[in-house]
Structures are given as structure tokens and as C-alpha cells.
Amino acid sequence: MPENCNACERSETASEALSERGARLTDLRRDVLQTLHHSPKPVGAYELFDQLKEAGKASAPPAVYRVLDFLVEQGLAHKLQSLSAYTACKSTPHAHEAFFRICRECGQVTETAVPASLKDVAAQDEFIAEHLVVEALGLCRECQESTL
Template identity: 40%
Template sequence: MTEQISGFVPHDHHHCITSALDTAADQCRERGVQFTPVRKRVLEILLEAHTAMGAYDVLARLDAEGLGSKPPVAYRALSFLVEQGFAHRIEKLNAFVACSHPAATHSPAFMICRSCNTVAEADMPETFGAPAEQAGFTIEKTVIEAEGICQNCKDSE
């Protein structure tokens, strides 16, 4: 298995978190946008596990840490992280997950374990590109979310 699907395989999670935070800080500096303490903390919260989190789950953590108790605090931070490519919104779960490769321009596809809600990100296969181009259709955004069961959950059943 490759690093692209690290949510389902053992990996150096500390390095995963540190690398993503460093990349986000560098990209914010390059883009001239602010990586505020709340935005950084929200990204850290999303990076703590490869599971999708709802905005209110994130808000509860921020509130417990004294960083804000009003929904706009979490929603603004999550919106910023999605806009900057540091996080993705998982439509099926109405939740958010940290991006596995924030430095790359990519079209992600998500594998969601229906048992533990672990989310793994992979590069989307280019299956629509040629037919869309032949039809004169310009793809602006795609969201692929596959639901199934991860190996850990399968082994424990």
C-alpha cells in the first residue's frame, strides 16, 4: 500500500502530523494568508486521527480548550482549511478530514470505513477525463466517496 492511503495502514503518525502542519504553515506564508492559532489547532484536531469529524465535534474541542464556543469559529476555520487545500469535506458524513497531501494539486477520492469512520484519501482515477472532453464538458469538481470496510474492522468481525 502507498502513502496515499495511509489512513488504513500503519505509519509514522507523528511525522504525518508534523509534516502536514509544516506544509500548511509554509503554504500560508507563501500565499500571504494567516495561519492563525485557531486555524492551526483545527488542523491539528483533524490530523489527530484519520477519521472525519463534524464541525460541532471540532467546536467542542475548541470550546474545551478555551479557543471559542460559537459555531462560526469552527466553521470559519474549517472553511479556510478547505479553501487552502489543507482539509476536505466528506459529503456523505457531513464532516471534514485533513488532506493527506496538502502540497499537491489533486482530485482526491475517499474510502470511508462504515464501521470505524476512518477515511483514507487516494488520487482519483482519471476515468471521466477523456469522455468528458469528448462531450465538450469541462469538469470543475469531482467528489468520489467509496464506502466499505477497512481491514482492521474486517479482521475484528
């Protein structure tokens, strides 16, 4: 592993956040975090399972699903509903909602905070919004240029 790799560093920070919370840092949890942080685009659960298997890290799909759910719960990963895929969280390691812009060409995901105005709309008519999914699918700047 290269020494000053940003993805490794972020993955390490996420692992530390788990330990600080008293959560058990199993090999699989660590491996999934590593894989998510090194993936340039969101990964589906099965794809992730295949990657782990190829890397010689044996596991079973249900175990991978459980780890993904756990990481999402912990705010260390997000599930992108429109892609049914997972991405490592690049902001605060606590459960939070986020607004995602997803490039349909290169798969690059940009995470930003959900605007307060949107939360207000979700809470109208005393509606209790338990889960807010805000995803924009489109083309990033680089991909717009390369399709011209």
C-alpha cells in the same frame, strides 16, 4: 505535545504552506489544523467546535465553519460529502480532487488521486465538472477481520 508526533509535523507543514502563500496563520486556523491532523477519523464542524471549546480554545461555530471552508479552499483539508465531515489532507497542500475510501466502522479515511478515466467521464458531452466527489464507503481490512 510529544516531540516526534507525525500529526504535529503534518500540521506544522500545512501551517507553513499557508504562511508561504501569504495567508494569515490565525490561532484558530492553526488550532483547526492541529485538531484535524490529530483526529483518527473525519470530524464534523460542530464536533470540531466542541473539541476546541473543551480544549479551552473559545470560538464560535461560524468562525470554525469559515476556517474549514478556507482550509478546504487551500487544499489543506477535504470535506467528505457522504459524512458531512472534514479530514486533514495528507497529500499535496494545493487544491486538488481526491478519491476517498471511508471505513464505516472505524472512520479511517484513505486518500488517493482521482483516476484520469473518471475525470474523462465527468467531462463527457462538454460537461464542465466543477467539483468531483468520489467516495467509497465500506469496511477496511482490520474492521473486516474484527467482524468475522
